[in-house]
Amino acid sequence: MSGGAMSEKNSVVNYQWEYKTLRHDTSIMGYEKGMNDLSREGKNGWELVSTVATTSPTNSDTKYLCHYLKRKTGMFVIDLEEA
Numbered sequence: 001m002s003g004g005a006m007s008e009k010n011s012v013v014n015y016q017w018e019y020k021t022l023r024h025d026t027s028i029m030g031y032e033k034g035m036n037d038l039s040r041e042g043k044n045g046w047e048l049v050s051t052v053a054t055t056s057p058t059n060s061d062t063k064y065l066c067h068y069l070k071r072k073t074g075m076f077v078i079d080l081e082e083a
Contacts, residue, residue: 009079009080009081009082010079010080010082011077011078011079011080012077012078012080013075013076013077013078014075014076014077014078015072015074015075016072016073016074016075016076017070017071017072017073018070018071018073019049019068019069019070020046020068020069021066021067021068021069022034022037022038022041022066022067022069023064023065023066023067024037024064024065024067025062025063025064026063026064026065027061027062027063031065034065034067038067041069044071045071045072046069046070046071047069047070047071048067048068048069049068049069049070050067050068051065051066051067051068052065052066052068053065053066054066
């Protein structure tokens with residue numbers, strides 16, 4: 001009989017991730033360029049984790065959008081022996 005329930009082993013898949021941040025000065029480039037960069041990165045396997053709007057500590061007129069991205073770089077498959 002086939003099926004996971006009767007199997008002697010269970011496997012755990014553990015992904016490895018890499019991370020990066022895209023930062024855009026919205027006062028210069030606006031939102032459009034940031035969205036274009038974001039969609040281009042999406043084609044390279046990057047997923048959006050979160051977007052944070054911040055203001056420059058030195059100039060309150062300078063606004064930034066920071067996009068935090070992640071993508072899978074590989075995975076481990078760990079076989080667990082049943083006791």
